[in-house]
Amino acid sequence: MKEKIVSIGFVGIIFTFGFLSLVLKDKDISLVERRKLASVGTLKEDFNENLDKYLTDQFPLRDTFLTLNSAFNRYFLNNKDYNGVYLKDDYIFERLYPLDNKSINNFTNKINYIKEKYLKNNDCYYMIIPDKSYFLDSNKYLTIDYDYLYSYLDENINFSRIDIKNELKLDDYYKTDIHLKQKAYFKVIDKLSDYFKFNNKDISYTEKVYSDFKGASFYKVPFSKPEELIYLTNEILENVRVKHLEYKDNYVYKEDAFNSSDAYNVFLSGPSSLIEIINDNAYTDKELIIFRDSFGSSIAPLLVPFYKKITLVDLRYINMNLVNNYITFNNQDVLFLYSTLIVNNSFILKIN
Amino acid sequence: MVFSSISFLFFFLTLLFLSYFLVPKKYRNNVLLIFSLIFYYMGEKWYVFLLLLSCLVNYIIGLLLQKKRKKLYLIIGLVFDVGLLFYFKYTNFFLETFNNIFNFNLPMLKIILPLGISFFTFQNLSYLIDVYRKSVLPEKSFLRYATYITLFPQLVAGPIVRYQDVALELETRQESFELFSVGVKRFVIGLAKKVLIADTIYHVYTNILGFNMSALSYILVAICFTLQIYYDFSGYSDMAIGLGKMFGFNFKENFNYPLIASSITDFWRRWHISLSSFFKDYVYIPLGGNKCSKLLNIRNIFIVWALTGFWHGASWNFIMWGIYFFVFLILEKFTLKKYLKKNFIAYIYTFIIVVISFVIFSITDLNELFSFLKGMMGIGVPLYNKEVLYLLKNNLVILVIAFLGISPFLKNKINSLKKGKLEKVIEGGEIIFILGIFILVVASIVSSSFNPFIYFRF
Numbered sequence: 001m002k003e004k005i006v007s008i009g010f011v012g013i014i015f016t017f018g019f020l021s022l023v024l025k026d027k028d029i030s031l032v033e034r035r036k037l038a039s040v041g042t043l044k045e046d047f048n049e050n051l052d053k054y055l056t057d058q059f060p061l062r063d064t065f066l067t068l069n070s071a072f073n074r075y076f077l078n079n080k081d082y083n084g085v086y087l088k089d090d091y092i093f094e095r096l097y098p099l100d101n102k103s104i105n106n107f108t109n110k111i112n113y114i115k116e117k118y119l120k121n122n123d124c125y126y127m128i129i130p131d132k133s134y135f136l137d138s139n140k141y142l143t144i145d146y147d148y149l150y151s152y153l154d155e156n157i158n159f160s161r162i163d164i165k166n167e168l169k170l171d172d173y174y175k176t177d178i179h180l181k182q183k184a185y186f187k188v189i190d191k192l193s194d195y196f197k198f199n200n201k202d203i204s205y206t207e208k209v210y211s212d213f214k215g216a217s218f219y220k221v222p223f224s225k226p227e228e229l230i231y232l233t234n235e236i237l238e239n240v241r242v243k244h245l246e247y248k249d250n251y252v253y254k255e256d257a258f259n260s261s262d263a264y265n266v267f268l269s270g271p272s273s274l275i276e277i278i279n280d281n282a283y284t285d286k287e288l289i290i291f292r293d294s295f296g297s298s299i300a301p302l303l304v305p306f307y308k309k310i311t312l313v314d315l316r317y318i319n320m321n322l323v324n325n326y327i328t329f330n331n332q333d334v335l336f337l338y339s340t341l342i343v344n345n346s347f348i349l350k351i352n
Numbered sequence: 353m354v355f356s357s358i359s360f361l362f363f364f365l366t367l368l369f370l371s372y373f374l375v376p377k378k379y380r381n382n383v384l385l386i387f388s389l390i391f392y393y394m395g396e397k398w399y400v401f402l403l404l405l406s407c408l409v410n411y412i413i414g415l416l417l418q419k420k421r422k423k424l425y426l427i428i429g430l431v432f433d434v435g436l437l438f439y440f441k442y443t444n445f446f447l448e449t450f451n452n453i454f455n456f457n458l459p460m461l462k463i464i465l466p467l468g469i470s471f472f473t474f475q476n477l478s479y480l481i482d483v484y485r486k487s488v489l490p491e492k493s494f495l496r497y498a499t500y501i502t503l504f505p506q507l508v509a510g511p512i513v514r515y516q517d518v519a520l521e522l523e524t525r526q527e528s529f530e531l532f533s534v535g536v537k538r539f540v541i542g543l544a545k546k547v548l549i550a551d552t553i554y555h556v557y558t559n560i561l562g563f564n565m566s567a568l569s570y571i572l573v574a575i576c577f578t579l580q581i582y583y584d585f586s587g588y589s590d591m592a593i594g595l596g597k598m599f600g601f602n603f604k605e606n607f608n609y610p611l612i613a614s615s616i617t618d619f620w621r622r623w624h625i626s627l628s629s630f631f632k633d634y635v636y637i638p639l640g641g642n643k644c645s646k647l648l649n650i651r652n653i654f655i656v657w658a659l660t661g662f663w664h665g666a667s668w669n670f671i672m673w674g675i676y677f678f679v680f681l682i683l684e685k686f687t688l689k690k691y692l693k694k695n696f697i698a699y700i701y702t703f704i705i706v707v708i709s710f711v712i713f714s715i716t717d718l719n720e721l722f723s724f725l726k727g728m729m730g731i732g733v734p735l736y737n738k739e740v741l742y743l744l745k746n747n748l749v750i751l752v753i754a755f756l757g758i759s760p761f762l763k764n765k766i767n768s769l770k771k772g773k774l775e776k777v778i779e780g781g782e783i784i785f786i787l788g789i790f791i792l793v794v795a796s797i798v799s800s801s802f803n804p805f806i807y808f809r810f
Contacts (some may be wrong), residue, residue, distance in 0.1 A: 003533035009787045010536045011369060017794075018362035048394055055358040059798050069795035077552070077749045098563055098739075142742050303775050 013185075020060040032219040033065050034261045048328040083220040086133070086141055091175045092217035092224065093132045099144040099170040100344050107346035108156040111336055114291070114320060114351065115159055118329050119352060123288075125195050126336035127162045127188070128153065128343060129295050131178060135170040149340065162191050162335075173226050177215020178341065182231055185299040196333045198286065198306040205232035208253070213263050229263060231298075236281060236305050245274035245318070245326065252277070254300050265299035274311070274316035274326055277301075287332040291315060293342045307333075313324075319350040353394040355591045356547050356797055364391065372599065373527075381499045381522065384599065391504040392467070399466040406436060410476040414490035414497070417483045429480040437473045440465055445666035468508035470663055472501050473631055478517040481634055488516040496522045505595035509588045511606035512625035518601055523648040525600035535597030537782075540589025540790045547793045549754055550583035552802065556747045563739035569732035572740060574728060578710040579754045582611055585624070611758040614698040615688070616680040616705055627663070629654045653685075654678050664713070669721060673712045678706055 030037050042050040056339040059065065080086060086093040115124055122243040128150065133143045146165070154161055164187070172184035193200035215230035237252045249269045257265035268275055277300060287309045290296050296312055303310055311332075313323055342349070353360050368387045375383055393400045413429035416422070444460045449456055479500075482488040491497040500522055506513050557576035560569050589606035596603045610623035620628050638651040654675075661674020684692065692698045711728070715721040727733050744751075756762055770778045 002783060003529045005783050006533045006536050006786055007529055007622070009783070010540070010790065013790065013794075014362050014366050018366040021358075021362060048397065051394075052357045053358050055362070056798055059358055062798055065795040068792070069799040072792055072795065073552075078746075079750075080746055142739065295770040 017060055021055065021058065024058075024060055025059050029261060030057070030062070031261050032066055034216070066219070067222045070220070074222065082143070085217050085220045086136065087221050088136065090219050090225070091132065091170060092215075092343070093136060093141075094178055094217060095142065096131050096133050096144055096341060096344055099149065103344050103346045104149065104152055105156075107338075107343045107349070108153060110349055110351040111347065112156075112158050117255040118320075118324065119334055122329060122334045123196065124152075124336075125162050126157060126159065126338075127164055127191075129180065129337070129339045130165045130168065131340045132170065132173050134165065134340070136268040144340070144344065146340070148347045149343065153253075153343070162195055164188055164191060167191070174213070174215050174229070176213070176218040176224055178217065178339070179260070179264060179295060179298065181214070181229075182267075182298045182302070185302050188299060189302055192303070192335070193306075196286075196288070196335075198284065200306070203234065203236070203305050205234050207232060207319055210258050210263060210266070212258075215261070215264065217345055229266070232268060232302065236279065237301055239279075239281065240304055241276075241278040241280075241308045242268065243276045243278070244269065244272045246272060252304075264294070264297075268300060270297070270313070271314065271317060272312075273314055274323065275300075277310045277312075279308055279310075281303050282306070284308060287311070289313065289327065289332045289334045290331075290337055291334070292337045293339055295339050296337050299337070315351060317350075319352065322352055353391050355588070355595075356543055356793070358797060359394070360391075361794070361797075374421055378742055380599075381496060384504075385495060385499045385502060387503040388499070388504040388507060392502065395508070397469050399464075402466055403437075403472065403502060404498065406433070406472065406476060407501045408494070410480060410493050410501070411478060411491065411497040414483050414778045415492075416626060417480065418490060421524070422484060426452070426480060426484045430477065433473050433476050433480070437469055439463070440469055442662075442666045471510045471512055472507065473515070474512045474627075475501055478512070478634060479632060482514065482516055488519060489516070491519070491522075503596075503601075505592040505601075506603065509585070509592070510624075511589050511592060511603055512630055513603050513626070517604060521601050527598075527600040531597050531600060535594045535599075537786050538597060539591050539594030540786050540793070542587045542592075543793045544789045545583045545587030545590060545757070547796045548789075549585060549750065549757065550580045552750050553583065553754060556743065556750065560740060560743055563743075564737055565727055565735040566734045566740055567728060568736040568744075569740040570724060570727035570733070572744060574707050574711045574724075577714045578611070579758075580709045581710055581713070582607075582758065583754065609758060611703065611706065612699060613702050613706075614694045615684055615692040615702055616677060617684050617689075619702055619706060620677070620681070627660070631660055635659060644676075650682060653681060657681065663715075667716045668718060669712055669716050673709060676709055676712055 026039060028039070029035065036052065038054040040054065042054055070083060073079045074087070081095050084095050087094060110279055113128060130146060132160065133141070134146050136143050150161075150163075150165070167187045168180070168184065172180050172187075174181060189200060207229050208233075210215060210229045212226045214224070214226050218224045218226070231253050233253060240252060242250050242252060251269055253266050254269045255284075257263055257270065262270065264270070268277075271294070282305065285308050286301060286306070288307045288312045290300065291313050292300075293314065293316065296314075300312055302312055311327060313327070315323075353364065355361075364387070368383070371387070372380055372383045389400055389404075392403055396403075411431075413425050416425040417429075419425075440463055447460055447545055449460050450456060479488075479491075483490045491500070494801060500513075500515055500518060501507075503513070507608050553576050555572045557580070560573050560576075563569070586607040593603045593605070597737060604626065606626050607623060608622040608625065610619050613619035636652055636656045639655060640648055641652060642649045644652070657674040657678035658671060659674070660677070661671045664670045664673065692701070708725075708728075711724055712721060713725055766778060766782075769775075
């Protein structure tokens with residue numbers, strides 16, 4: 001009897017999943033991995049080579065199997081950085097280790113190069129937002145030496161850093177995403193107003209809440225819980241003009257993003273090489289240029305009241321040589337706003 | 353095609369089970385042959401014709417070996433088989449060595465190594481020699497011979513199955529629920545060894561190699577090399593044996609807990625048994641074995657171990673690996689044997705020698721190899737660092753499981769419990785365990801795009 005159960009169980013599993021693979025409709029994208037899944041079309045390119053990629057991508061109950069595997073590794077094998085993330089008190093931390101000295105050196109050289117070549121007459125500062133691992137106990141987890149990183153930058157970048165790391169707390173970050181919550185940027189703006197000398201007067205906002213936010217790290221840990229994403233708006237923001245270099249879109253907050261694989265794209269429609277936000281009702285004529293990564297998307301709306309025009313440049317998607325064709329550098333305020341994640345992976349910045 | 357893939361598990365096996373068990377018995381070898389050729393074609397494309405050519409030539413020579421001038425036919429057969437292996441596996445190695453020694457610049461040939469050529473060549477060789485020695489009759493049916501050589505469970509990574517061990521089963525065999533169930537269990541255990549242990553340990557050591565190294569890091573990586581190769585290869589042999597049983601074949605065991613051997617001599621009685629017995633029966637004994645002078649005996653052992661190393665790969669590190677074992681086997685044979693009883697020191701001595709051997713085995717670049725060995729001895733690196741302590745702690749569970757699995761302790765414990773009052777509970781638990789492990793393996797395969805079998809290189 002035992003023999004029959006084992007044999008029938010095994011054959012039953014392979015027959016059932018084999019059959020389901022054939023009859024179930026293929027999916028286009030994986031929300032879990034935020035990527036396009038291999039389609040049947042790839043088999044035409046090279047059947048033998050792509051067959052397993054296609055079958056694995058389209059396997060029935062794929063997401064459940066991914067969760068099961070993740071749970072097995074994290075909870076049974078006790079691998080606390082499985083999938084490259086740590087979990088502590090419901091916070092998911094992307095592991096940033098080891099410190100890449102070449103990358104840091106490259107970052108400082110590139111920033112200095114931009115300053116010297118394009119921004120001689122501009123009021124320039126840089127700000128490095130620590131990733132969440134900054135708040136982990138370095139005796140229990142592998143974390144980079146943040147003190148060394150910041151002191152290296154201070155010694156080698158030819159203009160001043162606005163220090164924010166001591167103002168931030170872990171709960172300023174989303175639990176399931178790498179980014180800061182938008183409200184946390186009020187602390188940043190307080191700092192910026194001192195350096196760029198704008199009048200940080202109280203502006204009132206209306207809070208809008210999206211309660212099913214699953215950040216970029218959400219699916220890397222099994223059984224994660226969705227959290228709230230709060231974004232702030234007001235009459236000023238509803239009347240600004242937003243221009244993207246690559247596509248037409250006029251949203252400060254694109255709520256359609258909540259139906260996509262990355263709800264964080266609600267801020268300025270997500271990744272974009274060059275964005276201009278024009279506020280015709282600003283109380284000054286000042287302009288601001290932010291060289292930034294994705295952290296810049298959610299601070300920019302809160303700076304709108306203080307500037308007539310804000311230009312966001314993401315050098316991961318456009319080369320600095322080309323930026324020069326779209327921006328005339330004169331006396332704008334300039335902020336380099338990056339996270340430690342980019343500083344340690346700076347070769348993705350396109351600066352020749 | 354690899355066993356730990358969705359295409360194999362859910363499509364190839366499904367279609368094979370349906371075709372195999374639905375056709376009358378007399379056509380079952382044909383079904384196995386067709387599916388084995390598809391299996392090989394999916395990985396190697398048109399080399400499948402090379403495989404068939406090799407079957408055909410050896411089949412014909414096998415028949416000719418019954419006629420006069422059989423020595424000549426044997427030589428033709430051996431030259432063909434060894435020539436094929438030499439051309440595909442060793443030509444570029446010799447060209448490169450020739451260039452290095454004589455400062456020539458002969459161009460390398462664009463040769464892609466056909467999967468499993470070392471295994472199917474050795475099966476062909478053993479068949480021809482056995483027929484020549486009259487220890488087995490030549491196979492009359494080409495279809496049966498081709499089925500034997502191409503049989504997919506053992507085609508690309510062994511074990512090296514001898515014709516005489518399966519000749520009877522090729523002609524008539526009895527499939528049963530019981531044998532099928534034993535096969536399923538063995539196959540699933542093999543899959544788990546490969547996917548859940550070997551691949552996880554691979555990630556452990558690639559992680560370590562990504563950080564600053566210390567002596568402890570190097571030692572841990574060396575232990576991981578050993579565990580990964582053991583679980584990968586013995587897992588593959590388990591899968592091959594298990595699949596064989598599902599279709600009524602009984603292949604011989606290829607591993608017998610080699611990592612708890614009490615000497616290097618003992619290790620080679622337990623590791624890749626089908627290869628060591630091949631060299632013993634077809635090289636060592638014909639050379640005179642130990643029935644000769646001490647000096648000739650040492651020569652015979654040297655030849656066997658240089659060849660064993662060279663069989664594993666066309667690279668100097670593999671030859672060094674073989675000679676490394678030769679040195680310890682000679683030492684044990686003539687001096688150490690009396691000290692190596694089954695005690696703790698003997699186990700530790702063997703384990704250390706084996707771990708170092710797999711460093712030599714795993715690193716093909718000689719400069720890199722010597723720098724790694726220096727690192728293991730703590731030369732130029734700290735004894736330990738925070739990275740290795742963290743990774744050791746973080747991967748402790750998989751390492752403990754891997755160490756528990758190198759001995760028969762758990763298996764024996766379960767078997768003894770089966771004999772007691774808990775028999776029913778244990779047997780019920782075994783069913784859940786096997787099917788549960790299979791689901792976990794599928795989850796891991798779905799989650800991972802990395803899956804090459806290490807032994808495909810050889």
